[in-house]
Amino acid sequence: MTLVGRRVRVRVPATSANLGPGFDTLGLALNVHDELDVEAIESGVEITVEGVGAGEVPTDETHLVARAALHAFDRLGVPAPGLRIHARNAIPHSRGMGSSGAAIVSGVLAAVGLVGDDVDVDDATVLRLATELEGHPDNVAPAIFGGLTIAWVDDDGPHHTELAVHRGVSLLVAVPQERMSTSLARSLQPADVPHADAVFNLSRAALLIAALTQTPGLLFAATEDRLHQRYRASAMPSTSRLVEALRAAGHAAVVSGAGPSVLVLSSDPEQRLAAAEIVAAQEDSWESHLLAVDIKGGTVEGNPR
CATH class of the missing domain: 3.30.70.890 (GHMP kinase, C-terminal domain)
Incomplete structure (x- = not known):
């Protein structure tokens, strides 16, 4: 399997976790987004950033999006290609709006998208891969699935359920x-x-x-x-x-x-x-x-x- 030349565009929302009493459990997806254009290349990691984080975040393989993508390739058993990533960021960093969770989800989804139909990846696997890096699923679950989510972890790993928010909120x-x-x-x-x-x-x-x-x-x-x-x-x-x-x-x-x-x-x-x-x-x-x-x-x- 060669991934070189494949391209995907990823869009991931900001999130607000806890929502007061739902510590490490409840999360809500917000209509502020980071967007990525990702291309599989022969080797190396090349990253450019527009918007939030430009000039601040690393532009090599230590960037959180790249780390998440490489983690996903490894866990999926797919040899990692090089990556060319262009990020357009709108989610504020270190403000409690899920920027790190969004970056992790972006990288995981980019890897899954580049792999395409060559590997069968279900929603539970995406949540597991993102949670492995984030440490807990309350931010990554709404970033992946949208809406209001309840997330929990048991011996089989992280799980979630989605709920529709009342239109009056x-x-x-x-x-x-x-x-x-x-x-x-x-x-x-x-x-x-x-x-x-x-x-x-x-x-x-x-x-x-x-x-x-x-x-x-x-x-x-x-x-x-x-x-x-x-x-x-x-x-x-x-x-x-x-x-x-x-x-x-x-x-x-x-x-x-x-x-x-x-x-x-x-x-x-x-x-x-x-x-x-x-x-x-x-x-x-x-x-x-x-x-x-x-x-x-x-x-x-x-x-x-």
């Missing part, structure tokens, strides 16, 4: 200038949590599924959390202040992923605009993005043959 993501390391955010988590807090989050996570899929009026109560956000607050004081200000006004605001961005889940467009006014009034610099749920997830176009 409106999204706002407030993005600050500063960045946040996911590893730092995770290091602030305690090894154990009180039993009452665990039960609290179980009830809210179950309620959140109902709120997002059936009854958006329950979003405020459903987004309460005691497992992770308060432990990370000291590392993201401006994020904590914004979440508090929004929730004090009745908005279902949560930390997006590991932060520092803030996700607001509104039950109608007017409520979302009111939340945007609160964001604009903050002393810190925030940029509001009025977004929708991406229902397609990652896509691959092109004829690998």
Whole structure:
């Protein structure tokens, strides 16, 4: 099998994980995308980047997209070709919008697309390959499949299920200038949590599924959390202040992923605009993005043959 000369175009959405109480389980795909044109070449890795990350990220085989593609080729038992990658990035880096998960999914999908029909690769394999690099499936699942996803891991590996978000749900993501390391955010988590807090989050996570899929009026109560956000607050004081200000006004605001961005889940467009006014009034610099749920997830176009 020779892959040289094959080309694909990959498009992968941003994501917001946790959604408040659904720590390491719930994820939502957002209509902000990174796009890649990928060509299999004789040897080497050549990467050019437009948009977010240009001049910052590596342009060799250490780039996360390339690492993910090479990992996928290896796990699929396919000799890796060289890669020529042109990336057009729109997902902010280190802001809690799933940029690393999107890069991993992009690389895996690029490899799968280049292999084409020569190797049978199902959805479960794509999720497994992406999770092997990401470490947990809550961001990569919505990036692959779109919409609202519930992800879990058992002895057989990662799994997911997809749910349709109620059409009355409106999204706002407030993005600050500063960045946040996911590893730092995770290091602030305690090894154990009180039993009452665990039960609290179980009830809210179950309620959140109902709120997002059936009854958006329950979003405020459903987004309460005691497992992770308060432990990370000291590392993201401006994020904590914004979440508090929004929730004090009745908005279902949560930390997006590991932060520092803030996700607001509104039950109608007017409520979302009111939340945007609160964001604009903050002393810190925030940029509001009025977004929708991406229902397609990652896509691959092109004829690998």
